[in-house]
Amino acid sequence: MTKKLVENLGAGRHGDGNGLYLVVDPSGARRWIVRVVVKGQKNKKGAPLRTDFGLGGADVVTINQARERALEYRRMAKQGLNPRFNVRQVMPTFQEVAQQVHIDRLPTWKNAKHGQQWINTLRDYAFPKIGRMPVDSVNQPEVLMCLAPIWTEKHETAKRLAQRIKTVLDVARSKGFRVGENPVTAIKDAQVLPKVKAKPKHHGAMHWKDIPAFYADLRPRKAMAAKALMFTCLTGSRTTEVLGLRWEEISFDERLWICPPERMKMGEEHRVPLTDEMFEIIEPMKAMGSEFVFEGQKRHQPLSNMSMLMLLRRMGIEGVTVHGFRSTFRDWASEVANVRREVAEKSLAHSVGSDVERAYARSDLLEKRRDLIERWSRHVAGASGGSEGA
Incomplete structure (x- = not known):
């Protein structure tokens, strides 16, 4: 499989070899999985334990990274270790978690435009500053780096950005990548950012x-x-x-x-x-x-x-x-x-x-x-x- 194929293959499960597959959903979302047989372990029917493990979305995990992770999973399986319990957890970046949240919520958006606006706000104002940071390292100072520059000039955008950062960090916590209070909530409760009196913008109307x-x-x-x-x-x-x-x-x-x-x-x-x-x-x-x-x-x-x-x-x-x-x-x-x-x-x-x-x-x-x-x-x-x- 090549990078071009990864980007253009249609819906379905596409094999790269050695148990590695690219799964393309009807929505267009792409993710890697690896199928391994754990040595010496049986399923409920007594057959060899064959299991699929997710390796991450293809938009953030390259084909070479997927092959490396798949190789690590196969090595553990040959030693009789179930990768689900023995694989070394790699801390995802804020951007990786955000992009996965976007993919997971695609079916819930009112329309495609709303879904795109959700990720675009993060792309424009959060990813350049905290996108590559491990998601467990994003705290109040990092959130403020994103919000403070636009808090007064683009207040409505800043409020939407804060809510979307909060959602990403909440999801990260639910997956075990974070502990403690959400920093967006802490910033709001402490009233760290100045109060902004938003002037209502009325649509121009004819008498x-x-x-x-x-x-x-x-x-x-x-x-x-x-x-x-x-x-x-x-x-x-x-x-x-x-x-x-x-x-x-x-x-x-x-x-x-x-x-x-x-x-x-x-x-x-x-x-x-x-x-x-x-x-x-x-x-x-x-x-x-x-x-x-x-x-x-x-x-x-x-x-x-x-x-x-x-x-x-x-x-x-x-x-x-x-x-x-x-x-x-x-x-x-x-x-x-x-x-x-x-x-x-x-x-x-x-x-x-x-x-x-x-x-x-x-x-x-x-x-x-x-x-x-x-x-x-x-x-x-x-x-x-x-x-x-x-």
């Missing part, structure tokens, strides 16, 4: 009074980004929810868009009432025969995440983001429609109330939200939205 004129400017535009932006303004939905909309999610009979849990930020199904104005946008696009309602340049692929924002810039709309239209809708719902808070919040797929309150209030207030969206749709399209309560 609700300006929406009708803006929408009128959008209406004659033929670009798919314009249609998606119109639909986004009307529904108050997030960019990823709109761009990922598939025809199968729309119920024309019930006049509903049912967005599945896996595409929602809160991980819960969200029903969006559809209005005549919304149908006027999407129905002509059925003829395209695409899987996605708002198809991009590639067949059966959605528009890019930046398409609507770039359209705003081409229109000369500065200081406004696509996400900001959710705030525009929310302001209008309070100031003009005068609806109950929970109706407006559920229209935006926000959680309302405490865990106990949500446990009892299971209704998504669909009919009240339908009335609210109808009125909003009329306002956006240039008609009166009304001001009575809901």
